């Protein structure tokens with residue numbers, strides 16, 4: 001692979017005798033890996049990634065039933081180390097500030113389970129839509145997705161989060177092997193631009209960190225300006241931060257692509273501002289509440305925990321103890337439960353994929369072929385003598401949406417935008 005000349009010169013100086021090994025790795029095949037979803041346990045026959053809770057080497061197709069049902073997430077091994085080192089504890093309030101397309105967020109959710117709160121944010125509207133798709137498929141119920149600039153978030157979430165992950169936009173050197181196009185916009189000047197953007201993002205993040213909270217900063221680049229020098233800058237600007245972990249992942253030392261990561265803890269009680277939040281509240285009118293209760297009693301064994309909120313005709317479940325979000329751009333207002341229609345309520349795909357076996361009163365197991373056919377937009381013929389009505393689709397006990405069973409046929413209710421082709 002032909003590397004940018006200034007890039008080679010820079011790393012020859014930095015790596016000295018390791019430089020040759022470094023250069024050779026660019027001609028090797030990129031390392032593929034995936035993580036399994038602990039909410040949807042599956043058996044995996046693949047090589048486990050060392051020191052990883054959920055990771056395996058190997059490639060799984062975006063058209064496989066494992067992907068479609070949210071049982072796995074493809075993520076290369078070095079990128080997996082970010083969530084692994086962050087490892088939030090249950091019940092924490094966590095912010096993933098630069099979250100799209102959702103690799104780190106889905107990993108963080110794997111530790112939280114359905115406890116606490118994960119706010120996933122990305123400044124890009126286009127990318128935050130992909131983030132919604134990926135996290136919806138993952139199926140947790142304690143996640144909201146925002147599409148904001150960090151300064152707008154800081155106005156709402158002052159000293160709020162126990163953990164903030166900043167997987168920063170960076171010069172992307174660690175992606176050169178996997179995505180050679182990333183080389184086309186690399187230059188020393190681009191590295192400088194990334195540095196100044198990272199400092200701005202970190203300064204806003206610090207305003208949202210709880211007094212004893214944890215910051216995890218990561219990049220997929222090796223440039224010291226964006227990595228070790230950023231750590232030094234942060235420690236200098238915020239003397240109450242203590243560095244707990246710092247590591248650079250080189251492809252000649254670790255079986256993966258490129259990554260840098262650092263973890264800090266805040267130790268500043270004087271920072272406590274005892275912020276008072278106007279909490280998010282339920283806003284359902286009596287008709288909506290009635291329709292929802294009729295559906296829930298008739299179709300679910302699951303009693304949602306959280307705040308029910310209607311946005312137009314759409315019903316969402318928000319995690320408890322959230323501040324008022326009305327001033328922010330919301331990409332996913334919690335778990336989308338369904339839609340109010342005239343005189344009835346229809347459950348959503350998102351609810352169906354977030355629930356598992358025994359959460360619904362009427363359910364049906366699909367074969368792997370049926371899952372794939374359904375994701376292509378086909379109905380499913382299942383002559384099971386079930387009563388006509390909403391039926392929870394399952395694949396190995398894991399939810400895959402709701403479908404209306406009518407006289408032996410499951411109508412296709414898979415979101416059109418998610419359909420697979422071919």
Ligand SMILES: C[S@@+](CC[C@H](N)C(=O)[O-])C[C@H]1O[C@@H](n2cnc3c(N)ncnc32)[C@H](O)[C@@H]1O
Pocket residue numbers: 097098099100101102103104105121122123124127148149150167168169170201
């Ligand atoms: C390295 S990618 C994140 C990858 C993601 N964490 C994952 O694991 O899938 C960096 C992201 O930062 C976003 N971004 C860029 N500038 C930002 C800003 N000022 N605030 C928040 N996000 C930003 C980009 O849109 C991009 O999606």
